[in-house]
Amino acid sequence: MKLQFYNSVTSEKEEFQSISNNEVLVYGCGPTVYNSPHIGNFRTFVFYDLLNRVLLQNGYTVKNVINITDIDDKIIDRVNNEDIAFNDLTQKYERIFLDQSDSLNILPSTFNPRASEHISEMIHFIKSLIAKGVAYNVDGNIFFDTKEYSKYGKFVNIDDDNLSREDNELGKKHPNDFALWKAWKDSDGEITWASDWGNGRPAWHTECAVLGTQLLGESIDIHCGGIDLKFPHHENESAQVEALLGNQFANYWLHAEHLIFDSEKMSKSLGNTLSVSDLLKKYSPETLRLFLLSSHYRSKVSFSDKKLDDSSKMIDKIDRFINNFDLDTIDIDGVEYGSFHLSFLDALNDDLNTPEALGVFFDFINTINKNIDNESMTEDLKIQSKIFINLFNSIFSIINTSLSNxxxxxxxxxxxxxxxxxxxxxxxxxxxxxxxxxxxSLGWLIEDTKNGQKLTQKK
RNA sequence: GGCGUCGUACCCAAGUGGUCUAAGGGAUCGGUUUGCAAAACCGCUAUUCGUCGGUUCGAAUCCGACCGACGCCUCCA
Known part of the structure; x- marks a missing residue:
């Protein structure tokens, strides 16, 4: 099956066509670094990683950006109300984000740009929008004029009359107009940058628009993020780029659904979050990763300990399966994929259907176990097994190879x-x-097999 | 108020017009195996896919209504 993705712009699955033949450009909205990421944030980041790995599996090279949002109201609040410096705060949480990404086996991105290090490009970008007549200045605040951009509303059906917005502070011309640059105010303290319109700071939507176009180019293949960013963030981001450059910014927009906790989405503002660092005290990184990959990225998932326990058992089962083999002694050079492998890849190419792919892998495990059970294993089946184990792990990355020590x-x-x-x-x-x-009682399990006792450490 | 998503077994979760009398994982019970276990294997656990209608030769899959859950429209992965 050819690679296809569900595109949020058309609400349909579309076959993937890359702009260049081999390199794919991907932008994913990254964390705002004012506190520790929670497991819901990482659902999205693991989804980025899945996308990345499936693209690689399809033979593409990937150039990707996950930005670091280090200019934001909450960051400014903390810096001005607590005894902590801007750089100390943002770099501390950036570090935590990168470390946790690493422990969840997320492949590094090509770029992790900080918004604060690209201010001059943002100012230049905003100036161009003003020159183009799609942005206007109100007392040092620069707004994007949505009425000057006819394609506004690609992600939602916008009807100004039905907006439930209570405020139109700051003198915007239309309710949907949004800030590109926010003028300095007392509560900003010393966090401010000079611009042609006076002191202030870039607004969020502009940060991503500029980082994306600067580092990847005016037209990229895939833009992704959490579902909550679809509107208004991605709407506003693409409106800016497309109004200025006149071309489509991203060809495919992919959005990951939310993790639900107690029937509500898990979010920092609702205060119902579970931090990754706390969860890692109780569960292995592999368990967390498998939990996040065991439902489709576009469906809502409720968090529960039961699910993590189930994931942990799945990993045990996979580990036991792998323990049947001495992988180093199996030579797989030049061997092709069989039907199981192809079904696995088909599932992933069909809009990253990890649950189905996982099912194929377990089907395969079952088939091989039967052969082991009735002593009809062949060299060919061993080879197929090793190929599948490698293939599976290149995507799911949950096999702890240090296990067989x-x-x-x-x-x-x-x-x-x-x-x-x-x-x-x-x-x-x-x-x-x-x-x-x-x-x-000393922490080891013992099994009697045909080849004698087998010891494994309890988890 | 506007826009949108979802509802599949005891739990989780794929499938979105015929190969579905519905994959896979967990759990339970029974069996093979084992000194006993563990693991593995075999079998049982949805003739049914929120409810009611409609379209069709044929629907979990399409359409409509209703019920229920959730999301976006404000910071948010």
Whole structure:
């Protein structure tokens, strides 16, 4: 199956056509660095990673941006009301974001630009919009004039009369007009930059518009973000770029649905968030990642501990399956994909259908386990298994390869195990069972297989 | 008020006109195997896809109404 994505602009699945033959340009809206990201934020970031990996799997190279929003009301609030410097605050949370991305096996982006380091480009961009006649100045605030841009409303049916906006502070001409530049006010303190219109700072929608066009170009392949950014953020972002440049900014707009907690979306403003760092105390990064990938990115997902436990069990099952093989000794050079592999890839190419792909992988595991069970494993099936394990992991990236470290069983456990083996040989089941209990109480599980005892560490 | 999404087994979750008497995971119960376990394997657990109508030779899938949940229109992944 050819690669296709659900495009939020058309609300339909569309076959993916890249602008250039091999390189795909992708922009994803990144975190606002004023506190720790929560698991809902990372649902979107893991979705970016999934997209990235599927593009790579399809033979593309990817140039991608995940920006760091370090100019924002909440950041300004914290800096002016707490004893912390701007750079210390933003770089602390930027670091946490990058570290957690890394621990969830998210591949690094090509660029992670900070908004604050591209102010002059933003000023230049706004000046161009004013010159073009689609932006206007009201007391040092610059607004985009939505009535001057006929295509405004690509993501929603806009009807000014039905807007429930209570305010039109600051003197905007039309309710939908939005800020490109915000004039300095007392509460901004020292966080301000000089511009042709006086001191102030760029507004959010302009930050992303400029970072995207500067680092990737005037026309990009894919733009993604959380569903809440669809309107107004992405509407406003693309309106600016398209009004100025006259071309389509992004060909595909992909939006990830929300993580739900207690029947509401998980969000910082609702205060119902679960931080990734807290969850990592209880669950492995692989478990979190699999949880996030085990439902489709466009469906709402309720958070629950039960689901994380289920994910953890899935990983155990996959690990046990992989333990059947000595992967290093299987040579897969020049071998082609079989039908299972192709079904797996088809599922992913069909708008990143990870649940279906996961189902194919488990189907495969089941098939191979049957062969192992009735002793009809062949070299060919081993090869297919290794290929699938590699393929699966290149997308899901949840297999902990350091697991099969057979040397790391502690000496005392090994002694207890061999003592148990002795008792079993003597058919002293009572004594053997006591030793098994002892081993378990020390954190190790013991299984009797055809090839003798097998020890695994409890999780 | 306007715009939109969703409702599949005990739980989670794919499928969106015929291969669906509905994938996969978890859970339960029964079986094979095992000294006993564990793992693995086999079998059972939705003739049914929120409800009611309609279109069609044929619908979980399309259309309509209704019920329920949620999102956006304001910062938000």
């Amino acid at each position: 057979k040397e790391s069983i502690p000496k005392n456990i090994q002694h207890l195990a061999s003592a148990r083996e002795e008792m079993r040989n003597k058919s002293d089941w009572n004594e053997a069972d006591k030793l098994r209990q002892k081993i378990e």
